[in-house]
Amino acid sequence: MDLAGHGEDQQPLAERSISVSAAFEGSEEIAAARDMARDFLESVQAVHGLPVSKRAMGMVQLVVSELVTNARKYAPGPCLLTLEIQQGTVEVTVWDSSTALPAILTPDPARVGQHGLEIVMAVCRSFKVCREPVGKRIKGAVVLADDPGGDAAGRQMM
Template identity: 60%
Template sequence: MEANPAAGGAAPDRPEIQISVALIGDGEDIAQARHLAAGFLARAQAEHGLPVSQRAKDLTQLVVSELVTNARKYAPGPALLDLRITGATVEVVVWDTDPVLPVARAADAGRVGQHGLEIVMAVAQGFEVQREPVGKRITARIALADDPGGAICGRRPL
């Protein structure tokens, strides 16, 4: 895993906060990606004064773990992880080499495993999948601050 921190100017008063990492499939990618996400949010909070709730930290690590696990499991070759602060959310972006778009399976309490995408979609404030010229890119957005209405995922309950 190689880190490539980048900072640019998204807006004159708020710098873009971002880190990109190449995942090389060495068996430690998933744990390292989770630790990277925790450190990234801690730095965003400490160095930029952004409000980052414990819920946001926990959910970001969960989403990173699920998306990186899927990339390692289903896509041959390297993967990329981008974390960036966009407004009041953290974006978790994972690119992998497999062009097949993931599909959440129907709920089945008896099914063991294969719930990762369902979990990500349930906790993310936003979720999208894009086919790329090579592979695909999955983006999940998680609110940095707790929802004042008490919704766990930052969305209003249905």
């Protein structure tokens, strides 16, 4: 790597995509999806030198767990998980084969279950659901580094 941050491919480090993807088919693979997220963020920190707070590490694993669980529970076939570094965040994207959009329920502490998307929306900076020609993609972005003042970054809809 030269002083301008160029690697062998001569592309500046900040412009290179840092991402990982994997397909998951069974509910037993939800733990493997969380492990993949943890390993990816540890690599982002160790190899690429990007800061990842403990909060971000936990929140990304939580978002991955909730989104992959929903995909496995409500859609037939495999789901695809992609993690990508984008402008100080890790974007968590889960594709599944169902075109049915998820029901995003209003917070209700008396409701038992179905709080997954509520939690995801609360911890993500942004959240988006996109229908695809086949299935849908759900995206959430978690800020990698905590604000020096200790505040979590505000959420904005994409």
